[in-house]
Amino acid sequence: DQQVKQNSPSLSVQEGRISILNCDYTNSMFDYFLWYKKYPAEGPTFLISISSIKDKNEDGRFTVFLNKSAKHLSLHIVPSQPGDSAVYFCAASGNFGNEKLTFGTGTRLTIIP
């Protein structure tokens, strides 16, 4: 039972344009949502997160949007740069004290110069 889903295994975007990565979840008990970025042969690194009490969080070129009614979140990268080429995982966790993260299957983003 995949509680966090990333339906696009891959995405290609022209350099300078906007990259939009999507994630859907089924568990309404999730309270926090996170995005991780992973380069080959490296561990994932934290990118940005959002609490369920918000609908948007922005950090530089990265913005995460949360639509609780649709159980959907998205990561926007503007403008996209070649160094953004990586696999992106969304993850979700429950209430405070529950550290367990549930990850999606990942989306491979390729930025075309």
Next chain:
Amino acid sequence: DVKVTQSSRYLVKRTGEKVFLECVQDMDHENMFWYRQDPGLGLRLIYFSYDVKMKEKGDIPEGYSVSREKKERFSLILESASTNQTSMYLCASSIPGQAGWEQYFGPGTRLTVT
């Protein structure tokens, strides 16, 4: 900077061997995790630990065990390695209450079982 290190980057073992994967974190984090990453399946949680000598099963614990004798060290054990355990293994640590419940990952161990 938080540092999570894993004992090996690449490991090749034979079927039936006992395999130890070691993970050490240097930030006094209470929580530690073991995941495996496989193509098309994302990161799946094998085991996690909230404290020394404390462990809880994740989503796919079968065929694995763990040990946490010291706060900074969390070991994953494959009692009798099988070919379906060929995977990338990732260790992570975190502190309760950090913004977004960020987990910090090690570089991973690519295990091949032949």
